[in-house]
Amino acid sequence: MTIDSGLSKEQEAMFQPGGFVMLHPDSKHPDAGRIGKIISRRGVDMVVEFFADELIGKSEFSLIPLGHWGPVPDFLVESYEIRAQKRGWKIGERGITMFKKLGWGYTLASIGNR
Numbered sequence: 116m117t118i119d120s121g122l123s124k125e126q127e128a129m130f131q132p133g134g135f136v137m138l139h140p141d142s143k144h145p146d147a148g149r150i151g152k153i154i155s156r157r158g159v160d161m162v163v164e165f166f167a168d169e170l171i172g173k174s175e176f177s178l179i180p181l182g183h184w185g186p187v188p189d190f191l192v193e194s195y196e197i198r199a200q201k202r203g204w205k206i207g208e209r210g211i212t213m214f215k216k217l218g219w220g221y222t223l224a225s226i227g228n229r
Contacts, residue, residue, distance in 0.1 A: 122181075126186075129186035130153065130156060130161070130181060130184075130186060131153065131156065132153050132154060132155055132156060133152065133153065134152070134153050134186060134189070135150055135151070135152055135153075135186070135187040135188075135189055135192045135204060136150070136151055136152075136153060136161075136163060136184040136185060136186055136187060137149070137150050137151075137184065137185050137187050137206075137221070137225060138151070138163075138177070138179065138183060138184060139183055139184070139185060140220035140221050140222045140225065141220060142183060144179070144183075146165065146177065146224060147222055147224065148220075148221050148222025148223070148224040148225040149165055149222075149224040149225070150187060150192055150203070150204040150205055150206060150224075150225060151163035151164055151165045151177060151184075151204065152164045152204060154176070156181070158181075159180045159181040159182065160178070160180060160181070161178070161179075161180065161181055161184070162176055162177075162178060163176065163177045163178075163179070163184070164176050165177060165203060166197065166201060166202065166203045167201070167202045167203075168200065168201040168202075169200040169201070169202070170198075170199060170200035170201060187206070187210070190209070191206055191207060191209060191210030191213055191214075192204050192205070192206060192207065192210065193205060193206075193207040193210075195227050197227075203227065205225065205226050205227030206221060206225050206226055211226060
């Protein structure tokens with residue numbers, strides 16, 4: 116059974132496993148603006164990884180549905196280490212410049228400061 120997401124073919128391509136997404140920056144969720152990596156997706160249901168902790172073998176994930184996320188091109192994202200072997204993703208300097216030019220919102224979490 117296929118679950119229809121209501122997205123165009125082009126939009127579908129932006130929400131595939133391995134792609135980066137941002138939790139809407141105006142959300143009331145404590146992780147608003149956080150950048151994550153899509154691990155799996157079926158219709159509107161997605162598993163998004165926020166942090167990968169290779170030191171203790173634990174990661175942080177979100178199960179928030181598709182409509183709460185915006186795609187972020189991978190060339191605007193960079194990984195960073197919060198502490199030894201705990202990795203997350205943030206918008207890099209190039210990304211912030213682009214976000215500002217386009218008028219896109221972001222939060223401290225988007226740039227790895229929270």
